[in-house]
Amino acid sequence: DSKKIPLKFKGSLYGALLGDCTGAPYEGDKLQEGDKTTLKRYFDKLEGPMFKSPKKSYTDDTAQTKCVLKCLITNKGIEQKFLATEFVKEYFTDPNRGYGRGTVAVLTKLRQTKAVDPLRPAQESFGGNGSHGNGAAMRITPVALFCYNKSEKLKDMVVQCSLVTHANALSVNGAILQALAVQYCVNREPEEFKNDDLLDYLTEEIKQLEEAVDEFGLKSEKVYGKKLDDIRTLLKKENPSIDDLMNKLGNSPAAVNSVPTALYCFLRAHGQPFKGIDSSNPMRRTLEYAITLGGDTDTIASMAGSICGALYGEEVISENILAHCEGFEEIKSMAGELYNASQ
Ligand code: 8NA
Ligand code: MG
C-alpha cells in the first residue's frame, strides 16, 4: 500500500537517528547482563512524560547521513564530488562528532585537493588498502530508501556513495548488505515478514557479490556469507551469551564486525520480548538489545534501528523519545523531501 511508504521512510530515518543518539553515550563500553535493567530505565525515562534535559547529540553517523540526504534530494542520485564537498563542509564545521581516524584523514585530503579527484584520497588511505570501517554502511539508509522502488540501481548507488571515503570491498559490501536489508523491509509488511526469508534473500545476494571478481576494482573476500550462517545459528539459541555473540559476530567499527551484528539485533528483537528485553515495542527491543552488546553501540544501534523502522514505519517510535534527539526536525523534513525525490 503506497500510503505506507512515506511512513516507512520516516521510520527508517528516525530509527537510524534514535540508535545513534541513544547508543552514543555507551560507545566503547563493555556491558554486563545487569546493565539491561539500567538501559531499560534509560529508555523508559526518555519515552515517558516530557522532561527538560540536554538533547542527546548525534554523531558522525547522522552527520554523514544528512550529507547523503542532501545529495539525493538535490541531485536525485549520487554525485561524488558534491557528496565529497558536503562531507568536508560538515566535518570542518563540526569536527567533534566521533569520526574514525581514517575518515578524518580522507576528509582532510579532500579539502586540501578541493575534491578534484573525489575518489583518490579514499583509495590512498590505510596504505592503499582503503578503510574497512563501517562508515560507509552507517550513512546508507537514504540510498536504500531512495531506491526502494528501483532495486536494479541500489548496488551501484551504494558503491558510488561508499567509495568517496571507503575504498575497500569489506566496507562496500557491508554497506550493500545494510542497504539491501533496509530496502527489503520497506517493501514488506510486519505481519508477512519472516526472518528466514530475509536471510535467504541476503545470502543469495551476497553470494553473487562475493563471487564477482574485482567488479569495482576491489579485492573481495568471502566473509559475509559466513556471517549470515552465524546469524542463523545464533537465532536458534534462546539466549546466546555476549561471548558467543562476540566470537561469531563482533561489535567493533570494522564493517564485518558490526553490519551483520546490527542485522542480528533487529532479527532477534523483531518478533517478541525475550530475556532481559521485555518491551512490547520492537524498536525499543532492537535498540536496547543492540546497545547491551557494547562496543560500537551508536553505529550498531543506528543500523539496526534503520532496518526496524523500515519494516514497522514511524508509528513504532514515540514522539517523546524523538524530541530528545538532536536534529530530529531536520531529519523529519528531509525524510519527506527524500520521498518526493524518489518518486
Ligand atoms: P575509519 O575509516 O577510520 O575506520 C574505523 C577504524 O577501523 C579505523 O580508525 C581503524 O582503526 C580501523 N581500520 C579501518 N580500515 C583499516 C585498514 N585498512 N587497516 C587497518 N585498520 C583499519 O572510520 P569509519 O568512518 O569507517 O568509522 C566509522 C565508525 O567510527 C563509526 O562507528 C563511528 O561512530 C566512529 N567511531 C567508533 C568508535 C568505536 O566503536 N569505539 C569510536 C569512535 C568513533
Ligand atoms: Mg558515531
Ligand code: MG
Ligand atoms: Mg560508532
